[in-house]
Amino acid sequence: MAKLKQQSLRKRDNELASANRQLEILNGGIFENGELPTFAKKIMQTNQFPLRPKKLEILQINLGYMCNQVCEHCHVDAGPDRKEIMTWETMQMCLEVIKNTGAHTLDLTGGAPEMNPNFRRFVDKASQAGIKDFIVRSNLTIIRANKKYHDLPQFFKKHNVHVVSSMPHWTRGKTDKQRGEGVFDMSITALKQLNAVGYGMPGSNLKLDLVYNPNGAYLPGDQTSMEKEFKSALLADFNIQFHSLFAITNLPISRFLDYLIASENYEEYMYQLVEAYNPGAVKNVMCTNTISISWDGWLYDCDFNQMLGLKVASKVTHINQYNESILSDRDIVISQHCYGCTAGAGSSCQGVVTT
Amino acid sequence: MANNYYDPKDLRKFGEITQWSEELGNKFFDYYGKVFEEGALTAREKSLIALAVSHTEQCPYCIDAYTKDSLERGVTKEQMMEAIHVGAAIKSGATLVHATMMMNKVNKLEM
Numbered sequence: 001m002a003k004l005k006q007q008s009l010r011k012r013d014n015e016l017a018s019a020n021r022q023l024e025i026l027n028g029g030i031f032e033n034g035e036l037p038t039f040a041k042k043i044m045q046t047n048q049f050p051l052r053p054k055k056l057e058i059l060q061i062n063l064g065y066m067c068n069q070v071c072e073h074c075h076v077d078a079g080p081d082r083k084e085i086m087t088w089e090t091m092q093m094c095l096e097v098i099k100n101t102g103a104h105t106l107d108l109t110g111g112a113p114e115m116n117p118n119f120r121r122f123v124d125k126a127s128q129a130g131i132k133d134f135i136v137r138s139n140l141t142i143i144r145a146n147k148k149y150h151d152l153p154q155f156f157k158k159h160n161v162h163v164v165s166s167m168p169h170w171t172r173g174k175t176d177k178q179r180g181e182g183v184f185d186m187s188i189t190a191l192k193q194l195n196a197v198g199y200g201m202p203g204s205n206l207k208l209d210l211v212y213n214p215n216g217a218y219l220p221g222d223q224t225s226m227e228k229e230f231k232s233a234l235l236a237d238f239n240i241q242f243h244s245l246f247a248i249t250n251l252p253i254s255r256f257l258d259y260l261i262a263s264e265n266y267e268e269y270m271y272q273l274v275e276a277y278n279p280g281a282v283k284n285v286m287c288t289n290t291i292s293i294s295w296d297g298w299l300y301d302c303d304f305n306q307m308l309g310l311k312v313a314s315k316v317t318h319i320n321q322y323n324e325s326i327l328s329d330r331d332i333v334i335s336q337h338c339y340g341c342t343a344g345a346g347s348s349c350q351g352v353v354t355t
Numbered sequence: 356m357a358n359n360y361y362d363p364k365d366l367r368k369f370g371e372i373t374q375w376s377e378e379l380g381n382k383f384f385d386y387y388g389k390v391f392e393e394g395a396l397t398a399r400e401k402s403l404i405a406l407a408v409s410h411t412e413q414c415p416y417c418i419d420a421y422t423k424d425s426l427e428r429g430v431t432k433e434q435m436m437e438a439i440h441v442g443a444a445i446k447s448g449a450t451l452v453h454a455t456m457m458m459n460k461v462n463k464l465e466m
């Protein structure tokens with residue numbers, strides 16, 4: 001059980017702030033000595049190597065690594081001390097892409113995307129592009145963090161944004177342990193505010209989904225039963241409603257990797273992931289229908305690869321050369337962290353990937 | 356043989372017990388799997404029962420497995436501890452209720 005850190009790995013000069021060091025760990029040890037098969041070997045067994053994209057459905061844009069929280073499991077290594085923020089120039093390039101994309105979903109993430117000073121301007125423009133599903137990943141506490149964010153629920157509503165928020169547990173203790181003291185109460189207040197403007201209410205078009213990820217070195221339980229538990233507890237205790245729960249596996253990168261190693265859970269966790277490998281989940285992993293764009297405009301197969309510095313293996317690697325048909329003809333870059341996407345029912349930013 | 360009677364790594368080898376008696380091993384695992392499926396009881400309730408019984412049986416492998424399983428199902432540590440107290444209460448109750456045998460015997464033997 002580790003203490004909650006107040007600073008990012010980067011700020012603390014932790015060696016795991018380096019993507020290369022993370023990759024060294026993921027490629028070395030039990031995977032190098034053959035104790036466990038590499039992800040490439042594993043998917044070869046079912047003729048799924050190389051992993052190739054299908055039709056592009058989701059554009060995921062990371063507006064920056066700055067965040068009001070410093071969650072212990074964060075795969076972004078986000079925090080108040082991270083200054084990487086998408087500029088308006090890059091946003092304009094993104095807007096061009098959004099206008100012309102074949103993707104039906106736009107997914108804004110971070111850090112806390114709302115902390116980008118051009119966030120509202122960007123959402124305003126992007127919402128006019130005719131995208132079917134416009135997601136903002138909001139960590140809830142941001143709504144309460146500062147007066148200037150208090151009206152976010154109304155702002156989201158005005159732009160018909162689909163809000164996806166993390167809520168690690170329906171009890172205070174477990175939530176605060178993972179995300180920091182006071183996070184639970186602030187999240188509850190924020191959820192009430194969202195409900196009050198119509199988000200998450202039964203039959204409402206204002207979509208509010210919650211993300212659950214385990215608070216430690218274990219895998220998420222069955223998504224449907226977790227959703228039931230969350231719904232009944234939040235309703236009974238706080239009169240809060242939401243639409244769906246996405247159960248997401250923690251991938252062994254960045255701060256979660258640091259936690260795994262520091263708590264001596266790394267090997268056991270990798271064993272769990274490999275043992276829970278589900279070949280049926282491979283064909284639907286997130287990178288098969290998503291392009292991830294970083295704050296500085298580079299293109300990645302997914303947000304995780306972004307954090308590992310693994311750019312798309314394509315002639316086109318930056319938003320300034322963006323071309324969907326060239327991008328669709330690429331092999332997806334993989335490493336052992338990918339086992340996190342194929343464990344059990346599979347895991348993606350939209351929850352499980354198998355039915 | 357290792358130097359310890361119990362090695363956490365051996366839990367991973369549980370499936371291998373089918374090797375020396377395939378039919379019985381498979382039957383056991385089919386049964387085991389079925390028992391823990393969602394039924395009249397939720398998988399979560401079953402996990403908590405298993406956790407309590409793991410303690411009364413004092414099986415380190417089961418305690419390891421069902422602590423993790425309970426966490427995965429969102430069970431809180433307070434709920435886990437209460438479940439173990441249920442097991443402990445039955446264990447001690449089962450011990451103490453036998454005191455009535457002792458009392459009967461004493462009453463019979465003593466003048």
Ligand code: SF4
Nearest residue numbers: 067069071074111139
């Ligand atoms: S997990 Fe989300 S809310 Fe927590 S530090 Fe990372 S980006 Fe911020």
Ligand code: SF4
Nearest residue numbers: 285286287302338341
């Ligand atoms: S980590 Fe990224 S590249 Fe690997 S399987 Fe998951 S989505 Fe695909």
